[in-house]
Amino acid sequence: MSSTVLVINSGSSSIKYQLIDPASGESLASGLVERIGEPEGRVEHRTGGRTTEQRNPVPDHAEGLRTVLNLFDEVGPALADAGVVAVGHRVVQGGRYYDSAVLIDDEVVDVIDRLAPLAPLHNPPNLTGIRVARELLPDVPHVAVFDTAFFRNLPEAAATYALDREVAERYNVRRYGAHGTSHQYVALKAAAMVGRPSAELRQVVLHLGNGASASAVYGGRAVDTSMGLTPLEGLVMGTRTGDIDPAVVFHLARNAGMSIDDIDDLLNKRSGLKGLTGYNDMREVHRLADGGDAEAILAVEVYAHRLRKYIGSYAAVMGGIDVLSFTAGVGENDALVRADAVAGLEFLGIEIDPERNVAPSREARYISPDGARVAVLVVPTNEELAIARQAVALL
Ligand SMILES: Nc1ncnc2c1ncn2[C@@H]1O[C@H](COP(=O)(O)OP(=O)(O)O)[C@@H](O)[C@H]1O
Numbered sequence: 001m002s003s004t005v006l007v008i009n010s011g012s013s014s015i016k017y018q019l020i021d022p023a024s025g026e027s028l029a030s031g032l033v034e035r036i037g038e039p040e041g042r043v044e045h046r047t048g049g050r051t052t053e054q055r056n057p058v059p060d061h062a063e064g065l066r067t068v069l070n071l072f073d074e075v076g077p078a079l080a081d082a083g084v085v086a087v088g089h090r091v092v093q094g095g096r097y098y099d100s101a102v103l104i105d106d107e108v109v110d111v112i113d114r115l116a117p118l119a120p121l122h123n124p125p126n127l128t129g130i131r132v133a134r135e136l137l138p139d140v141p142h143v144a145v146f147d148t149a150f151f152r153n154l155p156e157a158a159a160t161y162a163l164d165r166e167v168a169e170r171y172n173v174r175r176y177g178a179h180g181t182s183h184q185y186v187a188l189k190a191a192a193m194v195g196r197p198s199a200e201l202r203q204v205v206l207h208l209g210n211g212a213s214a215s216a217v218y219g220g221r222a223v224d225t226s227m228g229l230t231p232l233e234g235l236v237m238g239t240r241t242g243d244i245d246p247a248v249v250f251h252l253a254r255n256a257g258m259s260i261d262d263i264d265d266l267l268n269k270r271s272g273l274k275g276l277t278g279y280n281d282m283r284e285v286h287r288l289a290d291g292g293d294a295e296a297i298l299a300v301e302v303y304a305h306r307l308r309k310y311i312g313s314y315a316a317v318m319g320g321i322d323v324l325s326f327t328a329g330v331g332e333n334d335a336l337v338r339a340d341a342v343a344g345l346e347f348l349g350i351e352i353d354p355e356r357n358v359a360p361s362r363e364a365r366y367i368s369p370d371g372a373r374v375a376v377l378v379v380p381t382n383e384e385l386a387i388a389r390q391a392v393a394l395l
Pocket residue numbers: 208209210211238280281282283328329330333334
């Protein structure tokens with residue numbers, strides 16, 4: 001029997017999970033618990049080509065995980081017979097503590113808890129997932145794989161904010177990044193695709209999901225990234241502003257009668273595509289834009305404008321660019337966004353082949369024309385597989 005890893009990614013209102021054979025990369029089961037804490041919850045469990053769906057309220061993450069483990073019992077594969085050697089947990093914020101995966105003990109739990117202010121939407125649910133999973137699966141090692149690990153050794157010039165040094169040091173204010181497991185996975189895969197030693201490659205990776213971030217990877221090492229102290233900075237996201245002038249916060253606090261918590265909620269949960277159009281899902285935004293909705297058309301332009309700014313600035317940071325990769329929900333599926341993101345960047349050697357760009361495929365592929373100076377790629381990310389591999393490597 002081969003060894004498997006159960007990977008858990010607990011988000012604010014969802015739990016995604018996958019049982020993976022890290023050696024072959026095969027996914028033996030996967031699923032999702034959605035709308036935790038809302039009146040109508042939904043659980044989807046996929047294994048062996050079959051999907052089982054349940055629609056019940058899921059009051060909290062503990063109940064959600066219990067439901068998942070029951071599904072493994074009832075529908076399979078039975079975890080007791082599946083050779084589970086570890087549970088791998090995605091944790092967004094590891095601060096300055098971790099540059100690689102770590103075995104979870106009470107001290108690690110304490111650190112993740114103390115770092116919650118630096119990823120307020122992510123670390124608390126990550127931690128709940130860890131607590132509950134350790135209770136329900138006490139006999140296997142649990143491993144934390146941090147989104148920040150790949151960015152732990154960013155050059156100081158990229159990681160440092162031009163803020164009073166003492167304040168920054170006392171309150172741990174610096175750029176930590178996020179989505180690092182995905183950026184690293186995609187950069188490695190892209191280097192293998194172009195067949196050049198990663199040591200000399202200047203890569204830009206665009207992870208465009210609900211949360212979205214860009215990274216500059218030079219010689220296999222992250223040299224800059226768009227998420228900062230928290231996953232709020234950088235690109236336009238489903239519900240987050242990305243970059244804004246910090247003075248917007250003072251302005252709203254002083255003139256709109258909003259509290260800091262109100263503004264936090266506004267910038268993180270009611271902005272981005274949702275703030276501009278009412279919808280956080282790019283598919284809905286396109287649907288509106290296709291119908292001539294001026295706000296949706298502008299939202300797509302704002303989104304793409306930000307992407308072009310980051311591609312250009314990272315090319316400047318690295319003295320050029322050899323590979324540009326698109327990944328995650330929007331990056332993998334949205335040919336329009338990809339085309340808009342590179343429009344006008346021919347001066348950097350970036351061009352795409354319109355037919356390759358729209359060809360339906362789930363595989364990693366080139367969308368630049370043969371012989372182009374910059375390899376433009378779509379590389380489906382697989383954070384779960386990367387987490388499973390890092391967990392077994394640690395053990
Ligand atoms: N066919 C598609 N076209 C455009 N956007 C898509 C498509 N499919 C999914 N998406 C976008 O991908 C997002 C989810 O991406 P994903 O990487 O799964 O995010 P997360 O891991 O943050 O939940 C959705 O919110 C949606 O906007």
